[in-house]
Structures are given as structure tokens and as C-alpha cells.
Amino acid sequence: MSAAETFSSRRTRLAAALAARTGPLRVKKRATTNLFRYATRPGPRGDIDLGGFNHVLDLDRAARTLEVEGLATYEAIVDLTLPHGLVPLITPELKHITIGGATVGIGIESNGFRHGFVHDGLLEAEILLADGRMVVGTADNEYADLFRALPNSYGTLGYILRAKIRLMPAAACVHLSTRAFTDLGAYLAAMQAATERADVDFIESLIFARDRLFLTLSRFVEQAPATADIVHGNVFYRLLAREGDVDLTTKDYLFRYDPDWFWNIPETTPYRLFRRFAPASMRNSGFYKRYTQLKRRILGALPPHPQNEEPLIQDWEVPWERADELMRCALDNADLGGKPWIVTPIRALSTPTLYPVRRGGLYLNLGCYCHVKKRPGEGDYYYTRLLDRKCFDLGGIKMLYSSTFLDEPEFDRIYNGAGYRAIKRKYDPDGALGTLYQKCVLRQ
Numbered sequence: 017m018s019a020a021e022t023f024s025s026r027r028t029r030l031a032a033a034l035a036a037r038t039g040p041l042r043v044k045k046r047a048t049t050n051l052f053r054y055a056t057r058p059g060p061r062g063d064i065d066l067g068g069f070n071h072v073l074d075l076d077r078a079a080r081t082l083e084v085e086g087l088a089t090y091e092a093i094v095d096l097t098l099p100h101g102l103v104p105l106i107t108p109e110l111k112h113i114t115i116g117g118a119t120v121g122i123g124i125e126s127n128g129f130r131h132g133f134v135h136d137g138l139l140e141a142e143i144l145l146a147d148g149r150m151v152v153g154t155a156d157n158e159y160a161d162l163f164r165a166l167p168n169s170y171g172t173l174g175y176i177l178r179a180k181i182r183l184m185p186a187a188a189c190v191h192l193s194t195r196a197f198t199d200l201g202a203y204l205a206a207m208q209a210a211t212e213r214a215d216v217d218f219i220e221s222l223i224f225a226r227d228r229l230f231l232t233l234s235r236f237v238e239q240a241p242a243t244a245d246i247v248h249g250n251v252f253y254r255l256l257a258r259e260g261d262v263d264l265t266t267k268d269y270l271f272r273y274d275p276d277w278f279w280n281i282p283e284t285t286p287y288r289l290f291r292r293f294a295p296a297s298m299r300n301s302g303f304y305k306r307y308t309q310l311k312r313r314i315l316g317a318l319p320p321h322p323q324n325e326e327p328l329i330q331d332w333e334v335p336w337e338r339a340d341e342l343m344r345c346a347l348d349n350a351d352l353g354g355k356p357w358i359v360t361p362i363r364a365l366s367t368p369t370l371y372p373v374r375r376g377g378l379y380l381n382l383g384c385y386c387h388v389k390k391r392p393g394e395g396d397y398y399y400t401r402l403l404d405r406k407c408f409d410l411g412g413i414k415m416l417y418s419s420t421f422l423d424e425p426e427f428d429r430i431y432n433g434a435g436y437r438a439i440k441r442k443y444d445p446d447g448a449l450g451t452l453y454q455k456c457v458l459r460q
């Protein structure tokens with residue numbers, strides 16, 4: 017049986033399960049999640065299980081396209097395509113992010129200055145609608161309106177069962193070269209100039225303070241004298257927090273922040289031993305996420321974070337012209353306890369209905385993936401609110417995978433509420449899948 021027939025038989029079984037169900041569509045997906053909410057919301061406990069839609073289906077090497085089921089992880093995708101010298105245009109840095117989740121949740125990477133967001137590489141999507149229909153959307157067919165509204169819809173317009181995506185050529189290794197800056201203006205100018213260079217494939221930067229800024233420019237290379245071991249030998253982000261050159265295998269580069277969950281695996285002695293000796297199957301974000309979920313189940317809830325700390329897990333994007341203002345706000349106000357902010361330039365290649373970035377515009381993406389220290393008197397989610405406010409005031413936008421505290425009128429203004437209501441009326445008139453505001457702000 018070919019992989020494509022397997023998809024078709026899974027779809028047939030799904031259709032039978034949909035026909036037999038009573039009540040509204042409620043799905044579950046049986047995979048690790050990369051949603052991060054400061055307060056937990058009830059997990060998806062649906063009666064329709066989409067977990068089986070996790071296969072990589074069909075690679076067309078000549079056309080450089082891949083057909084893949086919506087719940088396939090990026091690791092499964094790269095494992096299939098990389099031996100053929102191809103990878104997705106944008107590969108999110110955590111192995112267990114799925115193609116469906118990254119499409120509806122605005123996936124990014126260090127080559128976004130060239131290839132935009134994850135959704136910019138999407139050619140076709142087969143979508144399970146709230147009424148149980150399965151439709152195929154492309155940029156120019158009868159479901160083009162749904163296709164354009166998928167990015168930032170977070171499953172509230174339907175579920176991607178199958179996607180067809182673009183691929184790009186990839187060499188065996190990536191050569192990373194890091195330069196230190198002590199001046200914000202010079203650093204931003206160098207980053208912007210790099211977006212115009214044909215010999216640069218990836219741009220990313222870790223920043224610690226206004227005068228401690230590291231810019232890493234990377235490119236594919238066929239061979240490297242030696243590649244760094246980032247699973248057992250090194251804490252990856254430390255290799256970029258100093259000037260110098262490093263080589264990685266391409267797979268390690270694509271998932272470079274996975275072994276240390278960015279910089280969230282402690283660097284204390286027990287964890288040093290864990291890092292050194294744990295099998296690779298335990299040195300990945302999927303394992304850490306499952307471990308955290310298990311702990312939550314056993315304890316009922318995770319212990320609250322200390323009063324003087326706030327989890328700040330967010331990505332903000334501002335038009336390039338306002339980049340230095342967002343960065344100053346972050347660097348001057350928030351204390352990450354020695355951990356970095358992460359910065360990457362992204363050129364938006366389209367204007368999705370629900371993520372209205374300017375087509376062709378260059379944006380600065382600022383990410384924070386750790387805890388921030390709070391001073392006495394700073395209220396609930398003080399830094400999240402502070403940086404959100406700054407970002408929106410600068411004409412920026414942020415991803416919604418984490419917590420958001422906007423009121424509904426402002427949320428509507430930023431995320432095109434009018435456009436959303438129109439598409440929702442057409443594809444989920446009874447609101448069976450909930451609304452974006454309910455899901456991303458009210459956590460219902």
C-alpha cells in the first residue's frame with residue numbers, strides 16, 4: 017500500500033467516524049503541544065482522534081514539493097527530505113512542532129528574511145471543516161479565502177489533514193559565524209545589510225544588553241572539518257554568545273535549540289551529567305514537554321513560579337524602522353538573569369487575513385523564551401503587558417501561542433476581527449470550533 021493510499025484510507029475512516037458522531041466536532045491530536053499558556057486551559061478532549069494523520073506522504077524531488085499529513089512533525093519531515101538534499105523553506109527549531117500547528121500558529125526561522133513564515137511555503141491544504149466536510153484549499157481555488165485565513169487561525173477554522181509544501185536545496189552542513197557588537201545602531205545596520213547578501217542563508221542573533229549583542233550569519237556548506245556536538249558536548253546557545261565560527265550538521269542546525277529547549281535546561285551539576293549521558297531520545301523538547309505534562313498530572317498543577325519571576329515566552333514582530341525602539345524597551349527594562357533574547361529579521365511574503373503583516377515588509381522578530389525577574393510592586397504579567405503594549409504601539413504584531421491580555425476591540429483591530437468574523441460565518445457558522453479570541457485570550 018502506498019503512503020498516498022494510506023492517507024486515503026485514513027480519510028475514509030475519519031469520514032465514517034464523523035458520520036457516526038453526535039454533537040459538535042471535537043478533535044484530539046495525541047502529540048506534544050508547543051502552545052504555551054501562562055494559565056492552563058482545558059486540554060482538547062475530543063471524540064475524533066486525528067493523531068494518525070502524522071505521516072510524510074510524497075516527495076517530488078524534481079518539483080521540490082512535499083505532501084505531508086497535518087500532524088507530521090518537522091523532525092519526521094526533515095528525516096525524509098534531507099537525505100535527498102532538500103528541506104522545508106522554513107523549519108521551526110523544535111523537532112516536535114507539527115506542520116499543521118506551525119501553519120496555523122505562524123512558524124518562523126532564521127531564514128525568514130528570505131522565505132517569510134512557514135505559511136509562505138504552503139501550496140495546498142486539505143482541511144477538515146467544523147461540519148465534517150473535507151475540502152482542499154489553495155491560493156487560487158474556490159477555498160482561497162479559507163486558505164489565506166489559515167495562518168493564525170489556531171484550529172478555529174478547521175484542521176489541516178494534509179499539506180503540500182515547497183522545499184529548498186540543503187547542503188550537508190551549516191557554517192555559523194558570530195560577530196559581537198557593542199552598539200545597537202551598528203548591529204541593526206549589519207543585520208539589515210546581511211538580509212541583502214546572497215552568500216548568507218540564515219541570520220539570527222542572541223542579545224544580552226545594549227552593548228552585548230551577537231550577530232550570527234550562517235550558510236550551507238557541503239563539508240566541514242569538524243561539527244560541534246550540541247547534544248552531549250555543548251550547550252548550543254553558548255556557542256553563539258561569543259565571537260567565532262562553528263560548524264553543525266544541517267539537521268543539528270535546523271533543530272539547534274531542541275536539545276536544551278533553547279536555554280531552559282539548567283546548567284547545574286545534575287543537569288550537566290544528564291546532558292552528558294542521557295540518551296538522545298531524552299535530549300529533546302518532546303521529552304521535556306512530556307516530562308512537564310507528567311509532572312503536572314501527578315502534582316495536579318505545576319508549582320507556581322516564584323513571586324519575583326514571570327515566564328516571558330513570546331515572539332513580537334515590529335516593522336524594521338521601529339526595531340531599535342522595541343529592542344531598547346526590552347533591554348532597558350527586563351532582566352532575564354543572564355539569558356538572551358533572540359532576534360531574527362523576517363520579510364513577510366504575503367498578508368494573511370488574520371496576521372496582517374505588510375507584504376514585502378521587513379520585520380524584526382524579538383523572542384523571549386525564559387523567565388524574567390520582577391521587582392516588588394510589578395503586577396501580574398507586568399513584562400508581557402509592557403512589551404505587548406510597546407510592540408502594538410510601534411505598529412507591530414505578536415504570535416498568539418502564548419498568553420495575551422488584550423481586550424476584544426483591540427484584538428480585533430490588530431488581528432483583523434472583521435475579516436475573521438466574515439470567514440467564520442462562512443466556514444463555522446455555529447461556532448463549533450470556538451473563536452480565536454476565546455482560544456488565545458480567554459483560554460476557553
Ligand SMILES: Cc1cc2nc3c(=O)[nH]c(=O)nc-3n(C[C@H](O)[C@H](O)[C@H](O)COP(=O)(O)OP(=O)(O)OC[C@H]3O[C@@H](n4cnc5c(N)ncnc54)[C@H](O)[C@@H]3O)c2cc1C
Pocket residue numbers: 045048049050051052086087108109110112113114115116117118120121122123124125170171172174175176177329385417
Ligand atoms: C516554547 C516554545 C517554543 C517555540 N519555538 C518555536 C520555534 O522555534 N519556531 C517556531 O516557528 N515556532 C515556535 N513556537 C511556536 C509554535 O510554532 C506554535 O505554538 C505552533 O502552533 C505549535 O504547533 P504544534 O504542532 O506544537 O501544535 P499544538 O501546540 O498542538 O497546537 C497549536 C495550535 O494549533 C492548532 N493545530 C494543531 N494542529 C493543527 C492542524 N493540523 N490543523 C489546524 N490547527 C491545528 C491547535 O488546535 C492549537 O490551537 C514555539 C512555541 C513555544 C511554546
